[in-house]
Amino acid sequence: MIFKSLELKDFRNIENLHIEPGEKVNIICGENAQGKTNLMEALWLFTGAKSFRQTKDSEFIRFGAEKAFLKADFYAEHREQNAEISFSPSKSIKKNGIDIRSSAEYAGTCGGVVFSPNHMNLFRDGPKERRRLADTSLCQLYPKYLSVLADYKKVLEQRNTVLKDARYHSGLIDMIDIYDEQLARLGGSIIRTRVNYCESLNKKAAEIYKGMSAGREEFFAEYKTTVLDENEHAKSSVSTAEWAQIFYDALQKTRNYDFEHGSTSVGPHRDDIEVTLDSMPVRSFGSQGQQRSCILSLKLGEAKLLGEAMGEPPLILLDDVMSELDSIRRDYILNSIGESQIFLTCCDKELFSGLAEGKVFTMKKGKIKEI
Numbered sequence: 001m002i003f004k005s006l007e008l009k010d011f012r013n014i015e016n017l018h019i020e021p022g023e024k025v026n027i028i029c030g031e032n033a034q035g036k037t038n039l040m041e042a043l044w045l046f047t048g049a050k051s052f053r054q055t056k057d058s059e060f061i062r063f064g065a066e067k068a069f070l071k072a073d074f075y076a077e078h079r080e081q082n083a084e085i086s087f088s089p090s091k092s093i094k095k096n097g098i099d100i101r102s103s104a105e106y107a108g109t110c111g112g113v114v115f116s117p118n119h120m121n122l123f124r125d126g127p128k129e130r131r132r133l134a135d136t137s138l139c140q141l142y143p144k145y146l147s148v149l150a151d152y153k154k155v156l157e158q159r160n161t162v163l164k165d166a167r168y169h170s171g172l173i174d175m176i177d178i179y180d181e182q183l184a185r186l187g188g189s190i191i192r193t194r195v196n197y198c199e200s201l202n203k204k205a206a207e208i209y210k211g212m213s214a215g216r217e218e219f220f221a222e223y224k225t226t227v228l229d230e231n232e233h234a235k236s237s238v239s240t241a242e243w244a245q246i247f248y249d250a251l252q253k254t255r256n257y258d259f260e261h262g263s264t265s266v267g268p269h270r271d272d273i274e275v276t277l278d279s280m281p282v283r284s285f286g287s288q289g290q291q292r293s294c295i296l297s298l299k300l301g302e303a304k305l306l307g308e309a310m311g312e313p314p315l316i317l318l319d320d321v322m323s324e325l326d327s328i329r330r331d332y333i334l335n336s337i338g339e340s341q342i343f344l345t346c347c348d349k350e351l352f353s354g355l356a357e358g359k360v361f362t363m364k365k366g367k368i369k370e371i
């Protein structure tokens, strides 16, 4: 997707804004708390996803205003399009002048990848954040994946309720069989999708990491599933039905343990993505710079996969990440984004003094100026 123009009214601290971004690199410079991330958030909302800040819709409306309004002209799905999003405080979307009734109807219009300071904790946080990394991207690639995830969550909750309540109502024990079968079927599909995705992502990210670090270390990312033994590797040659069977067998093995603990100990809800550099887990052994470079490689790898799947380059938003990288890595990133339109925020425009082509904007108190 490529933004041609963006207009904002009463969105966060931005009262009125109109920009016509460049087709490649756009740098948004400004001091802290001026509205740079707010602008990134507004751009991101056009991908159809929720805010990467995980806030409520009502928080988008500028303090004292009644409605936040966003409008954009962009190139996506191989044609010129436009969309309007408003929050008053409930959200409504118009795509090419037509009201969109559900988020699902808008999904798939525009592809995008965002890297925000929250992602910096990817390796410090638990596996949930790493699963989310894959799931967010998979939901963009396969809109149906979201409903499989939701169904899985529902069955998992039901199974856990039975595991807890069966202590007091032994008649419930038989119901576990039904839930195991449903959970294994849905979980098998999730595991298969994630294993295959991680394998493709690894190929792209390893290539990017190699370029970024001048080949100093070997990057490797792998899906680690709890339905296999710890030293077993998840292979992409395993089919959905085979994963379902493996998961089902694992559920039988851990059933007594699960009854004791009142929760399900194996399955995609407990899985992880492990990243290693020269076979050492980045989570435990990576330096700050190595961790940051790994996350960036994963994100830019994700952009490449999304671009291939959608048949056009996705939007790339990099919020506040470049200032912490050395100039070799910064230049590599700017040169490896291919055809994507990219928006970068920073506090110091000197960081991009070597930028050959692109637009530079300054953001001050919610007002933007091209320089």
Ligand SMILES: Nc1ncnc2c1ncn2[C@@H]1O[C@H](COP(=O)(O)OP(=O)(O)OP(=O)(O)O)[C@@H](O)[C@H]1O
Residues within 6 Å of the ligand: 011, 012, 013, 014, 030, 031, 032, 033, 034, 035, 036, 037, 038, 039, 059, 060, 061, 062, 063, 320, 347
């Ligand atoms: N609904 C709102 N109405 C008015 N102001 C808001 C609203 N929501 C957030 N803000 C304000 O917007 C300001 C700018 O936020 P933003 O996160 O975009 O800053 P930034 O330029 O990215 O700064 P930093 O460099 O520190 O990341 C904050 O001071 C915040 O209080």
Ligand SMILES: [Mg+2]
Residues within 6 Å of the ligand: 036, 037, 038, 319, 320
């Ligand atoms: Mg910010």
